[in-house]
Amino acid sequence: MTARACILGCAGPVLTSEEAAFFRRARPWGFILFRRNIETPDQTRALVNALRESVGREDAPVLVDQEGGRVQRLGPPHWRRYPAGRAYGELPVEDRREITRLGARLIAHDLAALGINVDCLPVLDVPDPQMHEVIGDRAYDPTPEGVALLGRAACEGLMAGGVLPVVKHIPGHGRARADSHLELPVVDASRAELEARDFIPFQALSDMPMAMSAHVVYADLDPSLPATLSRRVLDVAVRGIIGFDGLLMTDDLSMKALGGDFDDRAAAALDAGCDMILHCNGDIAEMQAVAQGTWFLEGRAAERAYAALQRTPKRVEPFDAAAANARFDAAFAGRLAA
Template sequence: MTAASTPRAVILGCSGTTLTPEESAFFRDLRPWGFILFKRNIGTPEEVRALTASLRETLGRADAPILIDQEGGRVQRMGPPHWPKYPAGGRFGALGEEAVAMARLGARLMAHDLAEVGITVDCAPMLDVPVAGSDNIVGDRAYGATPEAVTALGRAVAEGLMAGGVLPVIKHIPGHGRATCDSHLDLPVVEADRASLSQNDFRPFRALADLPLAMSAHVVFTALDPERPATLSERVIREVVRGEIGFDGLLMTDDLSMHALQGPFRARAEAAYGAGIDVVLHCNGRMDEMRAIAEAVPDLTGQAERRAGAALARLAPPEALDLAEARARFEAAFATA
């Protein structure tokens, strides 16, 4: 790959259901590693398919990853009338012995929906373990209230996505479950001691550290780094994410435009790269913010390039699925829960 075609270490959003001429030119020049879609980008299946194709065309890379947040419940960018409504993660616990199998099946069905329109990465499973008194930003998105439940269902969701030809992203590493405010709006500060974090919050991430992609938490852990959120903390990324948790996949930020982070966008990106983040993520499609971030974005090289390549190498063709039978079985499980 020549320097002129080397992807750069950023994932970006776009403004609508089609690319503007300005966006096309900007993306072609910048060469982001991938893109992320939100509800504003979702029209009919044909429109989404055309958008994902045009995003890849701007880069000249058929394997450019396209991401989405498709968890079910409150966080589902593709939904009715064109796609089914999926249950929130917290609802699987009511299925008893069927919970793990249905979590896998639901993710397999979601992967079918995504792959059909050219989306290859789902920002799920969410491995955060909620605690009493935490903000509802996690709430019923969590797969359970214990590390064991979150681990079991999170693994099932990851397996279901990969069986459908879609890569999972574990989030929000090293754990967002204790946050007492919404990081979209403010900076959460967690004051739990290191031992409690290790025994509870980190456990699902350790158990799923073999997965290819992870998203960081915009959360300050005072026992780890009292000054910087995990996304911007070299100590948290080196000692906890890469060290104790043992994650060696591609590490992306949560959205740089969230209000948990402060300061100019170029500085946010520079701080994330300096901390050890592989790829920064910017979601809202605002051109002024993307241009500011672009000033700091390096080429995807070294360990980040290795991790990105290893992640994409794990994409495989979807396993065979009787779609009608699978959907009927999934819906029946929740109808009787």
Template sequence: MRAFICGLKGFTLEADERAFLRDAAPWGVILFRRNVDAPEQIARLTAEIRDALGRHAPVLVDQEGGRVQRLGSPHWRAYPAAARFELAAANAAQAERLAWLGARLIAHDLRSVGVDVDCLPVLDAPAEDSHSIIGDRAYSRDPARVAAIGRAAAEGLMAGGVAPVMKHIPGHGRARADSHLELPVVNARREDLELTDFAPFKANADLPMAMSAHVVYTAIDPTAPGTLSKAVIGDIVRGYIGFDGLL
């Protein structure tokens, strides 16, 4: 069996979940809003997870800011959406500094309750006619700006002891549907994908982890979404982009 990540039902670790963790030995556990109540509760839950697994297993969360923030009010700061970093900055260096600082603060919040992996940065570059599922979760529409600001956010997390997960490789920016609800199909040419969608990931290929995009790219593989496609994962993610970390 390959390494996998699983979720949990609620605020506490139930007996059946403890048994599952012990027997199945997942690589890590991801928390969602349904698992989050208060700082003390999450700290207990992360400790229970690691006790059940018998090791200091990674605990992940999606803590981007804006619409995607599993740890929220009233116990945690309300972080801005990614797009705000570019809009609020007078220059590129300032935008990157703001992203670094925001991610460093997020890392502090997460580490204080035992979470050590954050599914951030979002390295998608949204197209004009794309679905709003990415929208202001992206740092910019400019792939170069996405790459630079995303790099700063990743480094802010790592400075605080939290591992980043870049997403959604090799790019969700052209999708005209929410991949949580239906399967997006992108018909762009490979040359265009390389210039826009793939570029931020290629610039950050040395980051330790990535989350795949559940999107069909007809120029690469018209038969399967990226998550399940040998062509997308092998030829694009591992090959062209050059990412060899945990996917």
């Protein structure tokens, strides 16, 4: 069955008949869950199954943002609380890579048990302490090399547990002076400065199956349009300098960094070179407009979507969850605030 080039959400913890009928008609490639959709393991598993049933595809991707820290959709009492990315980078040097991979492997264990097969992790943005805190402690390290090292460890941990990673926010959100959830950030750094710092982690992980774009204007590359809507930024920076040839999805199309009608936003992002539209808030009227502006997967985008799913490991790495949790807790003993 042909899928439309979009990933959509739903409004609550149970799929409504109206939503199911809409998804059946629209045929999105995948779905994304937020905290509003998640109550208990059994309820979440049932919702995941219902979403896939609505489009008649058992392999339909189901995504979630499960980073840890401020960005964690699954949490207590049913799932453990994970630390933000910065906490991994502050571990002793000899432990950082191991524990970052282990944390992601534990997250994959949680997600796979629910049928969730894609995590929007890792954050590969290199933080600038003088800029907006929207990235802040979500970043692994203050250096591009440290971000790349721990970002790859996180990808390895997720994939070992059968969950695909999405690297974000390509080509880099760390210099943004505003939160793109609320307004459109502009980065004034030169192309040379971006290549020397911001692009490095994305280049190092350009072999990953999926990436999420940044709703950020990079003035030296395109002074008018954010990366998500800029053919020049996507061609020159993302596909060119960085060399990423995997599936490129937008960040959430409902964020206030973008303007205009939702069908226009979707069409503009696809025209610019994004392969997949992401819309997260579950508003059915907005999703209907997104679907109107989104075409069915074809050509190179279809090939990338297929190739991304083919990267899902057929076998998960053997895993002792109790031992892994004990090792993880021991690594962070006394280091995390209550």
